[in-house]
Amino acid sequence: METKSCGSSSSNAIPSSKKDLLKTLPYFMKRQVFDFFGCKDFSQASRVCKYIQENWIHKIKNNLLPLYVPEDCKTIQEALTLVAPTYRRCDAIDLPVGTRVTARHVSGGGFLSGTVTRISTSALQSRLQYTIEFDNRNFAASRVATPIKDIRILKQPSNCLKFIKNIVLGKGEHIVEAGDEHGWKYLDINSPINILGKAGTLNNDIIVLGGFRINEKIQGNVCIQNITVKHLKRTGIWAASPFTLNNVIIEQSPMNGIVAWGKEGIGICTNIKVQHCAHSGVSANSGGSITLIGSRTSVQNNCQKNSFEPQFGLKVYGTCRSSIYLVHPLTKEIVSKNNNCHGNWGCHYTNAVLNKDIEEHIKTIKELNGKDHSEEKDQ
Numbered sequence: 001m002e003t004k005s006c007g008s009s010s011s012n013a014i015p016s017s018k019k020d021l022l023k024t025l026p027y028f029m030k031r032q033v034f035d036f037f038g039c040k041d042f043s044q045a046s047r048v049c050k051y052i053q054e055n056w057i058h059k060i061k062n063n064l065l066p067l068y069v070p071e072d073c074k075t076i077q078e079a080l081t082l083v084a085p086t087y088r089r090c091d092a093i094d095l096p097v098g099t100r101v102t103a104r105h106v107s108g109g110g111f112l113s114g115t116v117t118r119i120s121t122s123a124l125q126s127r128l129q130y131t132i133e134f135d136n137r138n139f140a141a142s143r144v145a146t147p148i149k150d151i152r153i154l155k156q157p158s159n160c161l162k163f164i165k166n167i168v169l170g171k172g173e174h175i176v177e178a179g180d181e182h183g184w185k186y187l188d189i190n191s192p193i194n195i196l197g198k199a200g201t202l203n204n205d206i207i208v209l210g211g212f213r214i215n216e217k218i219q220g221n222v223c224i225q226n227i228t229v230k231h232l233k234r235t236g237i238w239a240a241s242p243f244t245l246n247n248v249i250i251e252q253s254p255m256n257g258i259v260a261w262g263k264e265g266i267g268i269c270t271n272i273k274v275q276h277c278a279h280s281g282v283s284a285n286s287g288g289s290i291t292l293i294g295s296r297t298s299v300q301n302n303c304q305k306n307s308f309e310p311q312f313g314l315k316v317y318g319t320c321r322s323s324i325y326l327v328h329p330l331t332k333e334i335v336s337k338n339n340n341c342h343g344n345w346g347c348h349y350t351n352a353v354l355n356k357d358i359e360e361h362i363k364t365i366k367e368l369n370g371k372d373h374s375e376e377k378d379q
Contacts (some may be wrong), residue, residue: 070170083193154190192221203227225245263288276304278305313344
């Protein structure tokens with residue numbers, strides 16, 4: 001073997017500067033290449049190439065580039081942190097009077113949405129304390145002298161990733177690792193987002209081990225599609241803002257399968273299965289409403305554990321404005337079967353209610369928003 005000196009040339013030597021062959025391709029061919037790029041690929045390549053960065057931004061702003069789990073992000077929690085607003089711990093500089101926050105309504109209690117109305121100083125420890133006026137005054141009107149450790153503010157994601165609206169989950173189990181203050185493994189949703197099972201994969205092959213908590217005052221819709229939800233700590237899907245479920249299985253929750261809470265908790269659910277939950281399968285609570293569509297919709301084998309309040313397969317609860325609608329040809333008899341405790345459907349209102357109210361608040365309707373769904377096809 002011949003050894004050449006450092007100064008010698010070789011026909012196999014790598015040139016000091018390479019030609020950008022991708023840039024020389026026709027526009028339509030470059031687009032075809034970029035169709036194979038994921039968000040992680042764009043993120044890495046755009047650091048050294050301006051036209052790739054421009055194409056990345058174009059795709060994101062036009063909702064053409066989803067975030068894939070686990071290819072782009074290892075976990076669904078990481079993906080949500082990148083693209084959606086999240087409630088996080090804050091500093092005093094973040095909390096002037098008038099700031100919107102979520103805070104514990106009592107020490108060690110749950111978090112409620114509210115507004116900072118007053119700032120004071122602790123006489124003993126010289127630390128700032130905050131008075132929070134809560135939105136849901138029926139639950140808790142306010143909390144005085146709230147320490148900063150009990151307050152969270154909604155922080156927006158940085159850079160262009162905030163334009164991503166689709167998170168695509170691949171085959172396998174997606175474990176929700178971090179719990180809230182109670183240890184409940186919820187994924188908190190605070191903005192419109194689509195969480196989708198990967199196309200071509202069965203929904204029972206994409207399993208989220210944790211629940212979804214769709215919080216209040218979301219301006220838009222949250223869509224969950226083609227996955228299985230197993231929240232082994234609490235309710236499977238709890239929603240206080242508009243949501244849609246398509247081809248979703250919710251099972252084995254130790255509480256309820258689905259809860260739509262409050263007047264903004266409006267759910268449209270197509271071809272869902274709710275099964276083997278300890279309490280009610282589908283519950284509309286405190287003015288919430290849920291509409292069930294599709295021939296594969298079923299609510300079966302729930303209410304497996306006795307509780308201090310009545311549990312049903314289909315349950316309306318809290319106020320007489322709560323409702324569950326089934327779009328023709330679905331009926332409550334077709335959808336809700338073999339649910340234990342108090343039966344397949346029923347009401348549990350604050351005030352005594354006659355049985356006839358069940359027919360008014362859990363009923364079949366002919367169509368939804370002017371569209372006839374009687375021939376709704378499986379998705």
